[in-house]
Amino acid sequence: MGTMDGLMENNIYNQLKNIYKNHTKHHFSNVSEKNWLKLKFLLKQKKYDDFQKKFFKNINNKFIKNSQKFFLNKNILKNFMFKVDAILLCFINGRLDKNISDIKNPYYKITIDKYNNIFYINNFVKNNIYTYLSESLTKEIIHININNNIKNIKPLYIIYFNCGNKNNNQIFMSNYRNYIYINSNIHNIIILEHHINNDILCFNNIYNTILLNNNSTLEYYQFITNENNNKNYNFINNEYYLYNNVFFKKYDLFMSNKFMNQNNNFQCIGNKSKFIYESILFAKNNNLMNINNYLEHKGHNCYSNQIHKAITLNKAIINLIGLIKINKSAIKTDGQVNYSSLLLSDLSKINIQPGLDILNNNVKCKHGVFTGKIDSKQIFFLRTRGINFKKSYNILVTAFILDSLKNICNIDLIRNKIFNYISCYFSIENFFNEF
Structure with a gap:
């Protein structure tokens, strides 16, 4: 050194x-x-x-x-x-x-x-x-x-x-x-x-x-x-x-x-516990975000489901590391994890490392990963319907996070404030309520 x-x-x-x-x-x-x-x-x-x-x-x-x-x-x-x-x-x-x-x-x-x-x-x-x-x-x-x-x-x-x-x-x-x-x-x-x-x-x-x-x-x-x-x-x-x-x-x-x-x-x-975890992560400028999730199943007949979504722009970086471990005693475990990410700039990065450590055959366990950009064909399709480029772009960004956003903001008194925060953060039009 x-x-x-x-x-x-x-x-x-x-x-x-x-x-x-x-x-x-x-x-x-x-x-x-x-x-x-x-x-x-x-x-x-x-x-x-x-x-x-x-x-x-x-x-x-x-x-x-x-x-x-x-x-x-x-x-x-x-x-x-x-x-x-x-x-x-x-x-x-x-x-x-x-x-x-x-x-x-x-x-x-x-x-x-x-x-x-x-x-x-x-x-x-x-x-x-x-x-x-x-x-x-x-x-x-x-x-x-x-x-x-x-x-x-x-x-x-x-x-x-x-x-x-x-x-x-x-x-x-x-x-x-x-x-x-x-x-x-x-x-x-x-x-x-x-x-x-x-x-x-x-x-x-x-x-x-x-x-x-x-x-x-x-x-x-x-x-x-x-x-x-x-x-x-x-x-x-x-x-x-x-x-x-x-x-x-x-x-x-x-x-x-x-x-x-x-x-x-x-x-x-x-035993017999149920765990649901949803997250939406935003990063911009040259910010760095590191999220490490470790889930260990020890009891039997437990269920877990994780859905994580991430969006980056400018030179931001998000690192997502996740591991599900299922011990020998954790029979009939159902564990799922899904990562989806959207890159809004060529210089931004999202690194995803999912992992499964399964020590028991009597389980259901799976993980999925998706990383992509705004699809130009989808933009073109929306524009043929009379929607301008900016609104088309906003619709696709909103659609990516909407399902998770409804769950995270299911308390009426905070929903509008969160929508305004997101709109200001990305400098996009706030039309979440239209969905």
Whole structure:
């Protein structure tokens, strides 16, 4: 490795070391220390993948700072929020804002720990630089428990909002560690996770653990809506544990940041569970998005279906890596995954790596991949029907994502706002409602 690479790594390591040293003055714990030592080991080993190398190179000349407290008026936040009747948890620059958030409510028990003291034994998830950062530098550990005694539970609306200084020589880092417990026999839980970034340079790093106990039902939506922002670095690590007879739907709609990385680890531990996952990914300019999905079936008679769609333009790159593993014990598993991608520019790229690891013959499992461009013959066909070129182009882009979009935006109060975001992002005409 060259001298410049060594200087780059030392600069980033030394900055993180100083941040951790200050962090321990108020938030020291044995768990944080263990994770810091593991992070330190990884940084010293210099075993980075291509994505990490590009990320470190990109932030090398920046001064990394822990995000500072920022008091936000709720009326300002309303301009960015979805208008839904829900319990609000708003994180601003790495902390849960207690003035804006509905911490005291009858539906969800919210617990905030100042110190990371959870010895959570996790043999399923392979930790990485970003999970260790969250575990060692998070200022608040959040636990969310659903109340068993209430039938009609309001949705939980989680917002991550970054705002503050616009100094391009500084990058503000926010780390989060959250645990969500869906208790047994609780049905129809809806969680909305919405990432809103103001026009500042920030590094958002989130680590979520979601446990779905027996007979529970969850719909989990993740939205990143940065239609006018090309500066942020967004890293999300999610781990989901599905026990017996769980019904879990996950929906993602991501508009790319400068760098975007999400690792999902799904563990179907129990029997007779059903898992549905749909995502739509957009990237433009010279942004880079990396999505890694790992699904492991351990229980029997489980079903999973994944549908992922991606669109790139300009010089953007999206990397999609997915693996379904079916263990020997997972008899009568039905697992499917499908990737579809649309390239709107000659210089944009979408790399797809699906994988199946099947250790049991008594299963149904398949995957499919499609990559293409806007078909000129279809454009010609629409134009012969009196539709101009621009509208023909818009119709074909819309048709590509429409089925998934209807599922991801099946909440009426957020549908129009999402449609407007997408229209602005691609600078196309908003006529989604015509379909």
